[in-house]
Amino acid sequence: ACSSKYVLSALHPMWQGPLVAPGGNRQSPIDIRVRKSVFDPHLKPLTPDYDPGTCSQIWNNGYSFLVEYDDTTDKSILKGGPLEDNFRLCQFHFHWGESNAWGSEHTVDRRLFPAELHMVHWNSNKYSRFEEAVMEENGLAVIGVFLKIGKRHEGLQKLVDVLPAVRHKDSVVEFTRFDPACLLPANIDDYWTYAGSLTTPPLTEAVTWIIMKQHIEVSHDQLAVFRSLLFTSAEEEVQKSMVNNFRVQQPLRGRTVRSSFT
Numbered sequence: 177a178c179s180s181k182y183v184l185s186a187l188h189p190m191w192q193g194p195l196v197a198p199g200g201n202r203q204s205p206i207d208i209r210v211r212k213s214v215f216d217p218h219l220k221p222l223t224p225d226y227d228p229g230t231c232s233q234i235w236n237n238g239y240s241f242l243v244e245y246d247d248t249t250d251k252s253i254l255k256g257g258p259l260e261d262n263f264r265l266c267q268f269h270f271h272w273g274e275s276n277a278w279g280s281e282h283t284v285d286r287r288l289f290p291a292e293l294h295m296v297h298w299n300s301n302k303y304s305r306f307e308e309a310v311m312e313e314n315g316l317a318v319i320g321v322f323l324k325i326g327k328r329h330e331g332l333q334k335l336v337d338v339l340p341a342v343r344h345k346d347s348v349v350e351f352t353r354f355d356p357a358c359l360l361p362a363n364i365d366d367y368w369t370y371a372g373s374l375t376t377p378p379l380t381e382a383v384t385w386i387i388m389k390q391h392i393e394v395s396h397d398q399l400a401v402f403r404s405l406l407f408t409s410a411e412e413e414v415q416k417s418m419v420n421n422f423r424v425q426q427p428l429r430g431r432t433v434r435s436s437f438t
């Protein structure tokens with residue numbers, strides 16, 4: 177899997193980190209100005225092909241909870257869209273707020289969403305493991321999907337039910353046979369794409385971002401369970417709710433955001 181006991185900065189939990197990575201000119205997240213995005217007719221449809229059998233565990237890394245996939249083979253891959261190579265799914269996670277008024281990392285014309293899903297993939301044509309790809313400019317591809325409060329998401333419930341088992345930082349539980357495709361919106365042909373970075377350490381400028389235009393809906397109660405998680409480990413005397421785990425928006429620095437739709 178692509179996880180390592182990556183120790184976040186001591187500034188945790190309201191991880192402040194560097195507001196703008198030193199020397200970074202392709203940092204994430206950003207505000208997507210719809211009218212400034214450029215339609216690119218050469219962008220292909222995205223073709224994710226995930227095997228639920230590669231789902232292995234869920235862990236609380238003290239910043240979010242990560243659903244991890246066995247990425248030792250090309251069983252769960254993402255191709256197409258803006259991507260030239262095969263990208264292997266290694267984990268997905270979310271960012272959310274303490275209230276439904278905010279929580280997403282990206283915004284669309286400054287519009288905030290209550291939460292945002294990130295599905296993290298690495299370039300298995302060019303690199304042999306995540307740790308290598310995370311340092312390279314064409315190393316990673318992350319799909320972003322906005323969440324809105326509405327009807328209950330049936331596919332998400334299996335995940336919500338197990339979250340209390342990873343309440344504390346560094347807790348891990350086995351989690352199998354979860355199909356991440358169930359979290360994608362019905363229409364995955366309409367997306368924005370731009371060159372950016374990870375939004376958590378190591379903040380490397382390795383990411384081709386693919387942000388879905390169509391959101392998914394989850395219920396208020398499902399999102400409330402996300403907020404019951406803790407940034408802190410069981411030993412710490414003061415427990416801190418895992419909320420507002422998003423990074424501040426970063427300067428566009430002249431980048432172009434392309435759209436796959438007009």
Ligand SMILES: COc1cccc(CN2CCc3cc(OS(N)(=O)=O)c(OC)cc3C2)c1
Nearest residue numbers: 178179180182239240269294374375376378
């Ligand atoms: C060299 O740094 C690493 C090597 C291997 C694994 C990791 C762990 N890290 C990978 C990237 C990543 C990226 C994450 O968020 S994001 N928004 O995709 O940048 C994230 O959010 C909770 C967690 C992780 C976990 C770091």
Ligand SMILES: [Zn+2]
Nearest residue numbers: 269271294375
């Ligand atoms: Zn993320």
